[in-house]
Amino acid sequence: MSFGLKWSPSEKKVARAAFDAALEAALGKIMAEFKKKASDATTPADMWEVEDYLRQQRREIDQMFDYRYSQLILGFAVLIREGYLDENLLAGLSEDKREEIRRFLAWHARA
Template identity: 65%
Template sequence: MYHDLKWSSAEKKIARKAYDSAVECALAKVMVEFKSRAVAAATPSEMWEVGDYLHRKRRELDEMFDYRYSQLLLVFAQFIREQYLDEALLAGLSDEKRQIIRSFLSLAER
């Protein structure tokens, strides 16, 4: 089971770098969208919609940003699916771990 996989110190470094890169990408995309919505807001109700958008995205990202090793392969699959992470950044993880990530991706495509 993927929850019980062992992580070498080299894999942990790769995982941390990939995770941090994906978080940075996700936050940058939210920032771009926020700025676009804020500039376009012309009424008080549109202003509150911007706040609602930020609240919703924060909740979504807080749920996704989970650095527990027992959850990390699923998190990486989510990052790849949301285009926050290029799978190439996971080079160096074991073939087994990369295959599990791919299986999560294929399940989501169904």
Template identity: 55%
Template sequence: MFQLKWSAAEKKIARSAYDAALHAALNKVMTEFKQKAQAAASPSEMWDLQNYLGDRRWEISSIFIYSYSKLPLVFAWSLRNGCLEEKALAGLSDDKLKVIRSMAKD
């Protein structure tokens, strides 16, 4: 996908940002799940929760792939969805930040 070179320092920043974004994404799903479960009033609404969780699991597992070639996409999605603040990416090179910011706007 992206053929960017990652320094050792950038790899540490990327790991920390990735872990924070994944944690935030999972917490967001957990919060939404609890709200939906609390509001469920019928068996069909209960089963709808299963579909919701399956969709979120697929989304997260398809986005959060720790591969340096895919990290710009992971970070862009995380920024766009409120799972990461740009300051967590401080220290990455300007070329990486440019790619991430560009995709986060789409």
């Protein structure tokens, strides 16, 4: 889904910082859960479950974090919805971009 929106240099910096903050939050959550699962593992089966968990998390991260400008509006909405991104970090984006993000959030809340 492409929105055909133009990104100014300052918006690109804001977007990159917000994206990186969300990625750090998501990876931090996964790392904490990984450490817990790994320390709780007592059998080979537990060990493979940890591997399965990491593989699934990597797939989800790869799907959720797409830094193509054509995908950022929807991506930011998903990251806000999932709790990885605070909308206030997007304050440097134009109002039209922030409004598109809010529309996706509202649509998802109704769905």
